[in-house]
Amino acid sequence: MLCSEVAMKKPVVFCLGLLATIYILNPTAGFFEIIPDNLPLIGNLDEAAAVALLLMCLSYFGIDLPNIFRRGEAGDQTIDIDPK
Numbered sequence: 892m893l894c895s896e897v898a899m900k901k902p903v904v905f906c907l908g909l910l911a912t913i914y915i916l917n918p919t920a921g922f923f924e925i926i927p928d929n930l931p932l933i934g935n936l937d938e939a940a941a942v943a944l945l946l947m948c949l950s951y952f953g954i955d956l957p958n959i960f961r962r963g964e965a966g967d968q969t970i971d972i973d974p975k
Contacts, residue, residue, distance in 0.1 A: 908948030911941045 915938060925937040949956055 904948050904951050908945055911945040911948065914938070914941045915945065 926934060928934040928938075946956055
């Protein structure tokens with residue numbers, strides 16, 4: 892039963908990521924808006940939640956966007972390019 896749960900998790904995570912992407916790409920001209928953007932301070936919370944959901948879905952599949960621009964730590968391998 893554990894194997895079937897893991898096999899079912901990937902399509903669910905993929906679909907959530909796809910829905911988050913569609914929601915982000917179509918913010919106010921879309922078919923639905925969870926929180927209207929013209930409400931002060933809370934209007935963009937639904938887009939922020941969609942971005943957070945998309946980042947979590949991408950990290951599930953091994954694409955770690957928040958750490959892409961992080962400087963290397965002591966154990967990380969870096970490549971130095973010296974133009975000559």
